[in-house]
Every structure is written in C-alpha cells, then in structure tokens.
Amino acid sequence: MTDAPPQPETPEFPGQTGASRSDSVDLPLARLSLTDFLDLETLQQIQDAFAAVTKMDTAILDADGRPVVAETDRTDRFLVDAALGQLLDADAQLENGQFTAPITVEGKTLGSIVVQADDPTRTPQSNRQRLDALASALDLPDDERDDLVRTAESAFAANRAASVQFLYLIANAIARLCYQTWAARHHLQELAALYRVSTVLSGSNDLQHILDTAARETAAVLGVDAVVIRLLEDGPDGPELKRRANHGLSDSYVNRNQLLVNRSEMYTKAMAGDVIYIEDLPTDPRTYYPEDARREGLNSMLALGLIDQGTAIGSIQAYTTQVRAFTKEQVKLFRAVAQLVATAISKQRLETDRRRNAETLRQLNLAADVQRRMLPRREPQLPGLDIAARYVPSFQLSGDFYDFIKLGDDNMGFAIGDVAGKGIAASLLMAAVRASLRAYAHDVYHLDEVIRRVNVALTRDTLDNEFATLWYGVYNPHTRRLTYCNAGHEPPLLLRDGKLIPLDVGGMIVGIDRTQPYENSVIDLKPGDLILLYTDGLPDAMNPDQQRFGRERIDGLFGDYLERPDAFPTARDFLNHVLRQLREHTGPRRGSDDTTLVVLKAGS
Numbered sequence: 223m224t225d226a227p228p229q230p231e232t233p234e235f236p237g238q239t240g241a242s243r244s245d246s247v248d249l250p251l252a253r254l255s256l257t258d259f260l261d262l263e264t265l266q267q268i269q270d271a272f273a274a275v276t277k278m279d280t281a282i283l284d285a286d287g288r289p290v291v292a293e294t295d296r297t298d299r300f301l302v303d304a305a306l307g308q309l310l311d312a313d314a315q316l317e318n319g320q321f322t323a324p325i326t327v328e329g330k331t332l333g334s335i336v337v338q339a340d341d342p343t344r345t346p347q348s349n350r351q352r353l354d355a356l357a358s359a360l361d362l363p364d365d366e367r368d369d370l371v372r373t374a375e376s377a378f379a380a381n382r383a384a385s386v387q388f389l390y391l392i393a394n395a396i397a398r399l400c401y402q403t404w405a406a407r408h409h410l411q412e413l414a415a416l417y418r419v420s421t422v423l424s425g426s427n428d429l430q431h432i433l434d435t436a437a438r439e440t441a442a443v444l445g446v447d448a449v450v451i452r453l454l455e456d457g458p459d460g461p462e463l464k465r466r467a468n469h470g471l472s473d474s475y476v477n478r479n480q481l482l483v484n485r486s487e488m489y490t491k492a493m494a495g496d497v498i499y500i501e502d503l504p505t506d507p508r509t510y511y512p513e514d515a516r517r518e519g520l521n522s523m524l525a526l527g528l529i530d531q532g533t534a535i536g537s538i539q540a541y542t543t544q545v546r547a548f549t550k551e552q553v554k555l556f557r558a559v560a561q562l563v564a565t566a567i568s569k570q571r572l573e574t575d576r577r578r579n580a581e582t583l584r585q586l587n588l589a590a591d592v593q594r595r596m597l598p599r600r601e602p603q604l605p606g607l608d609i610a611a612r613y614v615p616s617f618q619l620s621g622d623f624y625d626f627i628k629l630g631d632d633n634m635g636f637a638i639g640d641v642a643g644k645g646i647a648a649s650l651l652m653a654a655v656r657a658s659l660r661a662y663a664h665d666v667y668h669l670d671e672v673i674r675r676v677n678v679a680l681t682r683d684t685l686d687n688e689f690a691t692l693w694y695g696v697y698n699p700h701t702r703r704l705t706y707c708n709a710g711h712e713p714p715l716l717l718r719d720g721k722l723i724p725l726d727v728g729g730m731i732v733g734i735d736r737t738q739p740y741e742n743s744v745i746d747l748k749p750g751d752l753i754l755l756y757t758d759g760l761p762d763a764m765n766p767d768q769q770r771f772g773r774e775r776i777d778g779l780f781g782d783y784l785e786r787p788d789a790f791p792t793a794r795d796f797l798n799h800v801l802r803q804l805r806e807h808t809g810p811r812r813g814s815d816d817t818t819l820v821v822l823k824a825g826s
Contacts, residue, residue, distance in 0.1 A: 256282070256290055256325070256333045260400065266291040268396065284333050323393035327401045335393050418443075420562050429570045433467035436538075436563040441469050443559055444552060446540040448520070450476050451528075451563065453536040454493070460484040461493075463537055471541065475518045478511055489525070493534040497553055498525040502545055522546040524556055528564040535564060589649060596656060598626045602634055604699050607747070608823040610793035612801065614759070615816050621648030621690075622757045622816035623656055627663050632699055635663050638711065638820055639692040640757040647688075655680060655690050655732070669694060669707040670740040673732065677709065681736035689733035693725070693755065697747075702824070707742040712761070716745065717752040717780050725753070751824040752783065752796065759817030760800070765807050779803060793821040 256265065269282045269291055282290045325333045354367075418439065437449040448470030452463035463481040483489050488508055492498050500506045500523045503515035520541050528536040538560050548556075601609040611624055621643055627635030637659055641651045658679045662672045673694060680690065693714060695706030708714075710731030713724035727743035754776075763771040779800055783790055790796040797819055804817070 254327070254330070254332055256284055256396075256400065260396070260403070262291055268392065270294050281336050282333060283336060285331055287334075290333065325393050325397045325400070327397055332397070332400055335396075420566075427570060427573055429567065429574070430466070432566050432570055434469070436559075436566065437467040437469035440538065440540065440556075440559050440563070444524075444540055444556060446524075446546070447543045448541040450539045450541075451536060452481065452538075453528075453567070454483070454534055457482070463489065466536070472518065475514055478514060489527075489537065492525050492527040492537055493529075495527060495529060497557065499523070499548065499553075500525075501547075503541075519543050522548075524548060524553070526556060526560045528560055528567065530561075530564040530568040535567060538563060586646070589646065596653065597623065602626050602628070604634055604697065606699060606702055606825050607697065608793040608825060609821070610797040611818075611820045612797055613816075613818050614801075620644070620816040621652050622759065622818040623652050624755070624818050624820050625656060625659070627660060629663065629696065633696050634699070635694065635696050636755070636820065636822070637692065637694045638714075638755045638757065638818060639690055640711065640816070640818075641690040642688060644816070651684065651688055651690065654683065655692065659692070659694065663694075669696060669705055669742040670728075673707045673709050673728065673740045674738075677732040677738055677740070678736045680733040684733050686734075689731050691731050691758075693728075695725075697822075702747045704745045704747055705742055706745070707740055709740065712756060712758055714753055714755040715776070715780070717754075717783065718748065718750075720784060722777065722780060747824040749824055749826040751822075752780070753822040754779075754796075754800070755820040755822070757816060757818045760804065760819065763804055763808050763817070766809055771804060771807050775803070775807065793823040796823070797821045 265282050269280050280294060284290050321336070323335045324331050325335065433451050433453075437451050441447070441449045449467075450465060450469075450471060451467040453466045455462055455464050459482055461483040463483060465476050468476050481489065483493055488498050500508060501521075503509050503520050503523055504512045506512075509515055520543060522542045522545055523539055525537060525539040527534050528538055540556065597613055598611070601611055609626075613620070613622065613624065615622065621641030623637075623639050623641075625635070625637040627637065629635055637656075639652070639655055639659075641648045641655060643651075655676065658676045659672070662675045666672045666675065673692065676692065680688075690709075691711035692709040693706065693711040694709075695704050697704050706714075706725055706727070708726050708728035710729070713726035716723040716725060725743070725745070727741060729740035730738050732738075756776075761770060761772055761776060765771075779796075782799065783796060790799060800819060800821075
C-alpha cells in the first residue's frame with residue numbers, strides 16, 4: 223500500500239462533510255488525431271472544396287505534418303489568380319510560400335490547413351502588365367491609369383483578406399466538429415462504462431462480491447493495472463482504512479501496515495472529497511514505502527474517498543505500472559465510479575441491516591407471542607369476587623406480568639410484578655420470575671417463604687442490576703380472606719369505607735439480597751371493597767408537558783368511584799375508567815413504560 227507519511231501534527235479528521243471537492247489533477251489531454259473524429263472521405267471532400275473555392279493548392283495535414291488525404295486533382299481547378307498569388311506571396315505570414323491555419327481543440331493542435339500559392343512564373347503575364355494592356359486598349363490617361371491600378375490592388379487585397387478569413391473559418395469549423403464529436407463520443411463511452419459498472423454492482427447483495435467486482439470493473443473502466451478498495455472502520459488508534467478488495471496487487475504490498483486517516487494529511491483530504499494524484503510513487507515524498515512501490519512495479523496513483531450522502535465510508539486507489547497522465551475527464555469518470563461504489567456499499571449495508579432487523583423483528587414477534595401466552599387467557603370466576611385485568615406493553619416485549627395461580631382447596635393466587643428494564647432481557651427475566659413463583663407457590667404454604675425462595679433463586683441467577691418487584695396474594699373464597707406479601711412493588715390500594723389502604727407489608731425487591739426476610743399480612747374482604755393492583759407504568763405515565771400521572775390522579779380515580787358508584791357496577795367498568803383517564807393524560811403518544819392493571823371487587 224502506498225500512503226502519505228505521518229505528519230508532524232495529527233490533522234483533525236474533518237468529519238465526513240465532503241466540503242472540498244476540487245480535482246487536484248490538471249494534466250494534458252491524451253494524444254488525438256483528426257481521423258479519430260472524421261472519416262477520410264469527409265476530409266477529402268473538405269480539402270477539394272476549399273481548393274476549388276480558393277483556386278489554391280490545399281492539403282489537410284495531421285499533427286505531425288503528414289497529409290491525411292490524397293492530393294487534390296489539379297485538372298478540377300481553374301488557373302490560379304496571379305494577383306492573389308502575388309499578394310499571398312508578399313504576405314508577411316507566409317512561410318515558404320504557404321499560409322497555415324491550425325485546427326485546435328482545447329488548445330491542442332489536431333492538424334492544420336495549408337494554402338500553397340501557385341508559382342508566378344506559370345502565369346502568362348503579371349497583373350500589372352494586364353492592367354497596362356487594358357489601359358492602353360481603353361486609351362486611358364495617366365491619372366485614370368493610376369486609379370485603375372490602385373482600385374485593382376485594393377480589390378486584390380480584399381480578395382486576400384476574404385481568402386484568409388475563409389481559411390480560418392474552415393479550420394474553426396473542423397475544430398468545432400471535432401470537439402463536438404469527441405465530447406459526444408467520450409460522454410457516450412463514459413455513460414456506457416458507468417452503466418456497466420452500476421449494472422454489475424446492483425446485481426449482488428453480498429458485500430465482498432460487490433467490492434471485488436467494483437475493484438475489477440474500475441480497473442477496466444479506467445484502463446489501470448490495479449485497484450484497491452478500503453473501508454473506514456473505528457480502530458483503537460482512530461479512524462482506520464482497512465483493505466477489503468484488491469485487484470492486481472500482491473497481498474504483501476497492500477497489507478503492509480495499518481492506514482490511520484488522522485495521521486495522513488493526504489488521506490484526510492481524500493476523505494473530504496479531494497482527488498489525490500501521485501505521478502511517480504518511487505520518488506514522491508508522500509509515498510510511505512517507495513522501495514516497496516518500486517519492487518511492485520508501480521508508478522502513478524489516483525486516490526479518492528468513497529463518500530455517500532456526505533459521509534466518508536472508505537477509499538479507492540487506482541495504480542498504473544507506467545507513468546500515467548490522467549485527463550480531467552478520466553478523473554471525473556473516476557469520481558463517478560467511486561460514487562457508484564460508495565452507493566452500492568451503502569445500499570448493501572442498508573439491505574443487510576434491513577434483513578437483520580427483519581429477522582430480529584420476527585424473533586421479537588415470536589418471543590412476544592410466547593410472552594402473551596404466559597399471561598392468563600381469562601380472569602378466574604370466584605364466588606364473591608369480581609376480577610378484571612389488562613396488560614399494556616410499551617414495546618413488543620415487556621417486563622410486566624400478572625398471573626392467576628389455581629391452588630388447592632379452591633384458593634386462588636394473584637400475582638403482579640415488574641422486572642427492571644425493557645425488551646428482550648426484561649421479558650426473559652420476567653419469565654424466570656413467573657416460573658419460579660409458580661413452582662414455589664404450589665409446593666410452599668406460607669407466602670413469605672414463597673417470596674423468600676423466589677428472591678434466593680433470582681439472586682443466584684442474575685446480575686447486580688437485574689431485579690424485580692413482586693406482589694403476591696392468595697384469596698380463600700370460603701373465608702373471603704386475602705393473605706399477601708409485597709416485595710418492593712407499588713402498593714395495591716384497597717378502597718374501604720371511603721378510605722384508601724395501601725397493601726405494603728412484605729420486604730424489599732427480589733434479586734438483590736438473598737438474605738432478605740419477608741413477612742405477610744391478612745385482610746378479610748368485605749362487600750364493596752375495591753382493590754387496584756398496578757405497575758409503575760400507571761403513576762409514571764407522562765403527558766406532552768412531561769407531567770406524571772402520579773399518585774394524586776390515582777387517588778382521584780377512587781374519588782370518581784365514590785361519587786358515582788352506580789357507574790362502575792363491575793371490576794371491568796372501573797378498569798376501563800382507569801385506562802380512559804390514562805389515555806386522556808398521555809394523549810396519542812405511546813407510553814414509555816409497560817402498564818399492567820388488575821382490579822378486584824368484593825361482592826355481597
């Protein structure tokens with residue numbers, strides 16, 4: 223790899239703005255010929271037509287001064303005008319009896335039109351003799367004779383000026399035609415090359431195949447001997463260009479050393495959009511390893527950053543084994559190819575991300591379906607107790623859960639919990655807490671011991687930042703007794719005789735301290751008692767002004783119940799009232815936390 227040597231001061235990597243996009247290469251056009259643009263028949267017609275109009279020997283020559291077409295047949299011409307021949311012969315611009323009009327394109331000579339005056343000795347008499355003879359025949363006086371000569375000389379001079387102007391016009395017309403033909407042909411070739419590259423690059427979704435193809439096709443389009451493509455990655459020492467595709471160079475050369483952008487002024491400029499040109503690698507001071515370049519047989523290099531939508535994603539370098547003078551058009555083509563490569567790379571990366579995200583979404587949907595199946599399908603039917611529940615996740619997967627556990631002697635367990643975090647990790651931890659609770663609830667009678675064992679199991683299998691809040695109660699429908707234990711959960715609220723009683727007896731959250739003791743409490747439900755179990759998604763819900771729903775609004779929900787008890791005849795009615803008030807508070811925005819609600823209403 224040929225790179226710039228480390229700079230005395232590390233330049234600041236300019237981000238990926240691409241603000242400077244000037245071509246730093248200004249080299250001459252490749253050698254061209256008239257026959258590259260006009261066929262021989264057309265050139266022959268131009269030469270013959272000019273000779274016929276001007277009555278002068280005419281030849282179209284190439285850039286080396288050689289005739290391009292055959293000599294014009296003199297039998298098809300009139301005798302040369304002696305006066306014009308004399309005038310041209312006397313012109314200071316003539317050299318060896320010739321007048322030359324160059325044919326130039328972009329300041330470069332493609333050929334020339336040369337006018338040769340006929341030999342005056344081949345004229346039967348001079349123009350002055352003809353004029354004298356004419357004056358004698360007309361018997362003109364001397365003063366009129368002088369006027370005739372001056373008038374004739376003026377006419378001859380005008381004829382000369384018109385001939386010279388015509389000569390330039392023809393040369394310029396040929397030059398314009400050549401340039402238009404050359405520009406059209408070059409543009410067509412460029413479009414064909416870009417179309418070929420874009421077609422090849424768009425035909426694959428494999429990034430490595432795209433990069434290998436891009437390196438090979440770029441070499442073919444530019445007519446260079448080697449191409450290397452590197453992609454920008456974050457390294458321990460800063461942004462680094464790592465080789466990903468190589469066409470025409472040995473691996474030992476391109477893998478010589480890491481290429482840190484911040485330590486190379488040349489590649490910092492390339493990442494900003496400049497074209498970097500090195501005419502002779504072995505002798506250029508910017509070359510990292512000139513001896514390696516010499517052994518590899520390299521001479522010239524073009525380098526350009528791969529930039530997509532203002533973001534630098536890599537670089538592309540083109541190498542030749544001979545000193546190469548790249549044209550401006552070739553540099554523009556190189557930039558266009560680089561843009562195609564950058565776009566193809568970004569498109570493939572986006573497609574890879576899309577497929578990965580689609581697979582992740584599919585897995586999330588499967589996991590969410592499994593989690594939903596862990597929740598009770600319906601509320602249990604118990605004598606003297608009306609039950610309603612709702613689970614509202616903020617994402618597909620949630621750390622909230624509620625459960626109804628059927629126990630012996632017609633007892634029913636009620637559980638509600640909230641695991642720290644969101645998403646996949648929280649849902650997996652939730653499943654573990656639920657499974658542990660169900661396992662111990664069926665084998666252990668005392669609620670405090672059930673919660674203690676859940677805590678020990680969770681502490682053993684989780685990290686320090688993984689924990690859960692849990693409220694667990696058992697209802698005996700025969701005695702209407704509710705026994706519960708609260709492990710750090712939002713205390714359920716019992717409305718009895720117009721007062722709110724928090725059900726908060728228990729201990730700290732589970733999953734932190736395996737030695738934590740727990741205790742339980744007992745409540746005998748009375749007709750008309752109303753209990754609301756909820757997770758922190760209810761009090762923490764925010765409105766557009768970033769105001770929490772809060773405990774005060776929760777208390778207001780019970781106030782609504784007390785004011786209009788007939789409006790909430792069932793637990794489901796009160797649950798729906800809570801959800802309506804929650805939606806009115808948050809508005810159309812989705813809640814940032816999961817919300818789970820369970821309502822228990824004691825009947826007569």
